[in-house]
Amino acid sequence: MKKAQGSKPAIGRLADRISSIFVPSVMLIAVVSALVWYNVGPEPAVVHMMVAATTVLIIACPCALGLATPMSVMVGVGKAAEYGALIRQGDALQTAGKLDLVILDKTGTITEGHPAVTRFHATDGDTGRLLALAAGLEQHSEHPLAEAIMAKAKEQGATPDNVTRFEALNGKGVQGELDGQTARLGNRRWLESENIDLAELQEEANAITAEAGTPLFLALGNQALGVVGVADAVKQDSEAAIRRLHDAGIRVMMVTGDVDGTARAIAEKTGIDDYRAEVLPEDKATIVSEMRGKGYTVAMVGDGINDAPALAAADVGFAIGTGTDVAIESAGITLMRGSLHGVADAIEISRATVRNIHQNLFGAFAYNSLGIPVAAGLLYPLWGILMSPILAGAAMSLSSVTVVTNANRLRLFKTTINAGKEGNQ
Ligand SMILES: [Mg+2]
The missing domain is CATH 3.40.50.1000 (HAD superfamily/HAD-like)
Structure with a gap:
C-alpha cells in the first residue's frame, strides 16, 4: 500500500513529460526571437527585443497546466461521492x-452476509400454516437460522403458533409440541430417522441446495408439512x-x-x-x-x-x-x-475523469502553442503585427478559463446505473 501511495499517477507523469519538452522549447524560442529582433528588427531594437521575448514567455506560461489535473480530480471525487x-x-x-x-x-x-429465507414450500400449499409453525418452533431458539425464519414469518404476516415443550437438538434441529403432536423442524437425516416421508419435498430441497442454501424440513407428527430454504442470499x-x-x-x-x-x-x-x-x-x-x-x-x-x-x-x-x-x-x-x-x-467516473484531464492538458497547451509564433513576431514581417504582453496575458488566462470550464463539465456526467432498470438510485 505504501508503494502504491508513493508512486506518481500516470497522468501526473504525462504532464511532467509534456512540460519537460515544452519549457526548454519555450525558453529557446524566447532567446531566438530576442536575438532576431535585436539584430534584424526595427528601431528601437532593444524595446522590440524585450517585448517579443517577454510576450513569448507570458503566453507560453502553462499556468493552466497546474490546474488541468487537480481540477478534474476534484470534480471527479465529488461525482464519485454523489454515487456513494x-x-x-x-x-x-x-x-x-x-x-x-x-x-x-x-x-x-x-x-447479504447473514442468513435469510430464500424459498419455502408447503406440501398442501398452505405456506401461512407452514411459516406459523416454523416460527412457533424457532421463536424459542437463538440460532442464526431462527432469526431468518422469524423475519420471514413476520414479513408474510404469519403469527407464530403457540408451541410448548421446546427443545433444540444439536445437529438435528428443533422440536416442540402443538395440539398434542410433536412438531419438528430440522435436517433430512433426523426427520427420516423419525419415519417421516420427505420424498414429496425432494425437488424443492434440491432447488434450495443448488442455490447454496440449507433445506430445513418441517413435520407435525408423522406428516411432512414442507421445507424452508435458508441461505446467505445474494x-x-x-x-x-x-x-x-x-x-x-x-x-x-x-x-x-x-x-x-x-x-x-x-x-x-x-x-x-x-x-x-x-x-x-x-x-x-x-x-x-x-x-x-x-x-x-x-x-x-x-x-x-x-x-x-x-x-x-x-x-x-x-x-x-x-x-x-x-x-x-x-x-x-x-x-x-x-x-x-x-x-x-x-470505474466509469474514473474513466470520464481521465478523459477530462486529457482534454484539459490539450486545452492548457493549445492556446499557448498557437500564440507563441504570434508573440515571437512571426506575423510582423507580413502584416506588421506584434502582440502586446497585455494581450498575451489575456490569452494565457483564457486557457485557465477553458480548463476550469471543461473540468466543471464533468459535473454533468452520469454513470450507466441510471440506464439499467435494476438501478438502485
Ligand atoms: Mg466478507
Missing part, C-alpha cells in the same frame, strides 16, 4: 479506470452490477472460504467468470498479488477483517461501507451504499 463511493486515496480515482480484473469477496460483499443488485463490470470489459473473480458447491452456485447465479473456493483468509492477498503478477490491474472488493491485506495489496481496494473498520482503513475507496454498483460507478 468515497475516494480515500488520491490516485485510486485515476487508477480505477484502468482496472481489468475485479476480485470479489463473497460473504457480505456479493451476499444482494438483489449484485448480478446487475457484475453485468455492468462485464460491459466495461472487466473480468470478475470471486474468492471465498466457502466450500466449492456453495461458491459455484453463487458464481453461476451472478455470472462471475472465475472463482476460488476454500481460500484461507491469509491467501486472499496472495491471490491478488498473483493476478497482478499476471499483468492484470486488480481491484479487490471486500468487507471483512480478513479482506484487509488483500484490499491493501490490490491496485485499488474497495471496502463495503457496512463492513468492518479495518477493511475500510485498508481500502482506497469506500462504498457507502454497500452495493457492488459502486464499483462500476467508480
Whole structure:
C-alpha cells in the first residue's frame, strides 16, 4: 500500500513529460526571437527585443497546466461521492479506470452476509400454516437460522403458533409440541430417522441446495408439512452490477472460504467468470498479488477483517461501507451504499475523469502553442503585427478559463446505473 501511495499517477507523469519538452522549447524560442529582433528588427531594437521575448514567455506560461489535473480530480471525487463511493486515496480515482480484473469477496460483499429465507414450500400449499409453525418452533431458539425464519414469518404476516415443550437438538434441529403432536423442524437425516416421508419435498430441497442454501424440513407428527430454504442470499443488485463490470470489459473473480458447491452456485447465479473456493483468509492477498503478477490491474472488493491485506495489496481496494473498520482503513475507496454498483460507478467516473484531464492538458497547451509564433513576431514581417504582453496575458488566462470550464463539465456526467432498470438510485 505504501508503494502504491508513493508512486506518481500516470497522468501526473504525462504532464511532467509534456512540460519537460515544452519549457526548454519555450525558453529557446524566447532567446531566438530576442536575438532576431535585436539584430534584424526595427528601431528601437532593444524595446522590440524585450517585448517579443517577454510576450513569448507570458503566453507560453502553462499556468493552466497546474490546474488541468487537480481540477478534474476534484470534480471527479465529488461525482464519485454523489454515487456513494468515497475516494480515500488520491490516485485510486485515476487508477480505477484502468482496472481489468475485479476480485470479489463473497460473504457480505456479493451476499447479504447473514442468513435469510430464500424459498419455502408447503406440501398442501398452505405456506401461512407452514411459516406459523416454523416460527412457533424457532421463536424459542437463538440460532442464526431462527432469526431468518422469524423475519420471514413476520414479513408474510404469519403469527407464530403457540408451541410448548421446546427443545433444540444439536445437529438435528428443533422440536416442540402443538395440539398434542410433536412438531419438528430440522435436517433430512433426523426427520427420516423419525419415519417421516420427505420424498414429496425432494425437488424443492434440491432447488434450495443448488442455490447454496440449507433445506430445513418441517413435520407435525408423522406428516411432512414442507421445507424452508435458508441461505446467505445474494444482494438483489449484485448480478446487475457484475453485468455492468462485464460491459466495461472487466473480468470478475470471486474468492471465498466457502466450500466449492456453495461458491459455484453463487458464481453461476451472478455470472462471475472465475472463482476460488476454500481460500484461507491469509491467501486472499496472495491471490491478488498473483493476478497482478499476471499483468492484470486488480481491484479487490471486500468487507471483512480478513479482506484487509488483500484490499491493501490490490491496485485499488474497495471496502463495503457496512463492513468492518479495518477493511475500510485498508481500502482506497469506500462504498457507502454497500452495493457492488459502486464499483462500476467508480470505474466509469474514473474513466470520464481521465478523459477530462486529457482534454484539459490539450486545452492548457493549445492556446499557448498557437500564440507563441504570434508573440515571437512571426506575423510582423507580413502584416506588421506584434502582440502586446497585455494581450498575451489575456490569452494565457483564457486557457485557465477553458480548463476550469471543461473540468466543471464533468459535473454533468452520469454513470450507466441510471440506464439499467435494476438501478438502485
Ligand atoms: Mg466478507
